[in-house]
Amino acid sequence: MRVVIQHPMxxxxxxxxxxxxxxxxxxxxxxxxxxxxxxxxxxxxGIAANPYLRFFIRAGDTGDLDFWWLDDDDIEGxxxxxxxxx
Amino acid sequence: MKExxxxxxxxxxxxRSGLDYSSEEIRKLQASDAENPGMLWVDxxxxxxxxxCASCHASMKGVAARYPRxxxxxxxxxxxxxRHRNPAMTYESDEMLALTAYLAxxxxxxxxxxxxxxxxxxxGKSEYFRRRGQMNLxxxxxxxxxxxxxxxxxxxxxxxxxxxxxxxxEWQKLGSLQRRLRSCMFGLHAELPPFGSELLLELELYLAWxxxxxxxESPAVRR
Numbered sequence: 001m002r003v004v005i006q007h008p009m010x011x012x013x014x015x016x017x018x019x020x021x022x023x024x025x026x027x028x029x030x031x032x033x034x035x036x037x038x039x040x041x042x043x044x045x046g047i048a049a050n051p052y053l054r055f056f057i058r059a060g061d062t063g064d065l066d067f068w069w070l071d072d073d074d075i076e077g078x079x080x081x082x083x084x085x086x
Numbered sequence: 087m088k089e090x091x092x093x094x095x096x097x098x099x100x101x102r103s104g105l106d107y108s109s110e111e112i113r114k115l116q117a118s119d120a121e122n123p124g125m126l127w128v129d130x131x132x133x134x135x136x137x138x139c140a141s142c143h144a145s146m147k148g149v150a151a152r153y154p155r156x157x158x159x160x161x162x163x164x165x166x167x168x169r170h171r172n173p174a175m176t177y178e179s180d181e182m183l184a185l186t187a188y189l190a191x192x193x194x195x196x197x198x199x200x201x202x203x204x205x206x207x208x209x210g211k212s213e214y215f216r217r218r219g220q221m222n223l224x225x226x227x228x229x230x231x232x233x234x235x236x237x238x239x240x241x242x243x244x245x246x247x248x249x250x251x252x253x254x255x256e257w258q259k260l261g262s263l264q265r266r267l268r269s270c271m272f273g274l275h276a277e278l279p280p281f282g283s284e285l286l287l288e289l290e291l292y293l294a295w296x297x298x299x300x301x302x303e304s305p306a307v308r309r
Contacts, residue, residue: 004120008258
């Protein structure tokens with residue numbers, strides 16, 4: 001599985017026009033396969049913007065993949081994909 | 087004699103994409119649409135285009151390969167072309183980056199093909215060879231005379247514009263060619279010309295002329 005999420009992953013240490021930019025990073029990510037959680041990750045500010053995740057799952061049945069993530073501003077992101085096993 | 091040969095080499099150097107000077111990791115990142123982070127902007131741009139532009143414009147294939155160009159005595163780059171219909175849209179805004187990335191991606195692989203005359207690039211060319219900033223260097227000092235050599239950890243490229251808008255790892259996001267030009271000027275400790283200024287447009291036009299024939303790579307990945 002390869003996932004790229006568009007997100008600034010602000011560390012909280014960067015300054016713009018002298019003002020500190022508030023920390024805002026994705027901290028939780030899960031992947032569900034047919035409703036069952038198969039992958040979970042805890043991310044932090046050490047990860048570059050637009051994080052790229054790669055992980056393996058065992059593809060048994062055709063089913064839906066649900067991706068979910070949450071950042072420091074409590075903004076949720078979701079994405080869906082259909083995995084077809086033939 | 088050696089100097090003459092070097093000079094001739096400079097004048098007749100084949101244009102080479104910045105990709106040729108990139109590491110293998112960066113080439114891989116750019117080559118795979120699933121991994122290239124610039125594709126996030128292309129996808130967004132495609133959605134925006136479908137919502138706001140597709141009712142009039144059918145296919146935009148090949149359009150980006152013709153920009154920048156001179157129209158009505160003014161230089162029009164991809165951004166200015168988008169601004170023609172959306173004057174409020176600013177350079178480096180998410181909307182602008184998404185749309186220009188989409189447009190450039192539609193022409194990916196096509197050779198840059200601009201009808202630009204020698205007369206039109208005169209100003210841009212003199213700016214390209216003009217020394218500027220506290221470093222007192224012109225674009226040509228690095229990108230013509232020293233392309234392929236090391237500058238610290240970097241390999242100096244020819245400064246070709248065919249990958250822009252590009253995802254730069256330093257920026258951690260997509261950015262326009264003008265942002266890239268301003269980065270160079272920042273490095274020279276020169277005054278930064280504002281986005282959309284005559285100077286940047288003239289330089290863009292000269293770079294376009296200089297890069298004729300290179301394929302469009304947008305969204306390229308650069309360091």
